[in-house]
Amino acid sequence: xxxxIQSPRHEVTEMGQEVTLRCKPISxxxxxxxxxxxxxxxxxxxxxxxxNVPIDDSGMPEDRFSAKMPNASFSTLKIQPSEPRDSAxxxxxxxxxxxxxxxxxxxxxxxxxx
Amino acid sequence: xxxxxxxxxxVSVSEGALVLLRCNYSSSVPPYLFWYVQYxxxxxxxxxxxxxAATLVKGINGFEAEFKxxxxxxxxxxxxxxxxxAAEYFCAxxxxxxxxxxxxxxxxxxxxx
Numbered sequence: 001x002x003x004x005i006q007s008p009r010h011e012v013t014e015m016g017q018e019v020t021l022r023c024k025p026i027s028x029x030x031x032x033x034x035x036x037x038x039x040x041x042x043x044x045x046x047x048x049x050x051x052n053v054p055i056d057d058s059g060m061p062e063d064r065f066s067a068k069m070p071n072a073s074f075s076t077l078k079i080q081p082s083e084p085r086d087s088a089x090x091x092x093x094x095x096x097x098x099x100x101x102x103x104x105x106x107x108x109x110x111x112x113x114x
Numbered sequence: 115x116x117x118x119x120x121x122x123x124x125v126s127v128s129e130g131a132l133v134l135l136r137c138n139y140s141s142s143v144p145p146y147l148f149w150y151v152q153y154x155x156x157x158x159x160x161x162x163x164x165x166x167a168a169t170l171v172k173g174i175n176g177f178e179a180e181f182k183x184x185x186x187x188x189x190x191x192x193x194x195x196x197x198x199x200a201a202e203y204f205c206a207x208x209x210x211x212x213x214x215x216x217x218x219x220x221x222x223x224x225x226x227x
Binding site for chain 1: 146148150156157158159160163165204208212213214215217219220
């Protein structure tokens with residue numbers, strides 16, 4: 001299995017621009033999680049989906065952030081407009097709803113907003 | 115609310131020495147517990163998990179952790195540190211009620227030659 005695939009690995013953009021991060025979960029996994037990691041705040045859960053439906057988006061920092069999961073094999077996290085304080089590493093993780101529900105992480109997208 | 119505390123944001127040990135990374139959780143119900151490891155510029159990967167079976171859990175790379183309900187602890191140990199163990203380690207808890215993980219702040223393990 002290829003694991004969780006995130007793209008791009010690195011993104012550099014200017015303040016005010018729209019940024020779209022992409023994630024392909026492991027096939028057969030029905031939970032998908034978006035996290036943000038910064039030095040100051042550590043690992044934060046932004047939103048998670050079950051069967052493509054958003055379950056909890058209470059971690060989304062503000063309306064500039066949105067996430068979608070149009071099908072079981074693809075999800076996006078969009079920031080519009082981006083700000084320098086959005087600079088972080090964004091991780092996507094997926095898991096099944098059976099057993100222990102181990103979360104498998106992608107390699108992350110390092111976002112720099114100038 | 116459930117919380118996870120990792121004592122020490124940085125732990126430094128000499129190569130060959132014992133590694134001990136501490137994790138305490140707050141819960142009245144035995145949860146699922148996890149240790150994840152993050153190597154530089156990589157995502158998190160599962161090191162080991164506790165699922166209410168044996169209280170001593172063995173993971174990858176020689177790590178193990180012991181669940182102690184009376185102390186609400188799940189400390190991670192390795193008898194002999196190796197340079198390749200240098201990474202950040204995260205403790206996490208999952209409750210029965212949902213599929214979210216509650217994460218500790220992470221402990222960066224530094225190995226001195």
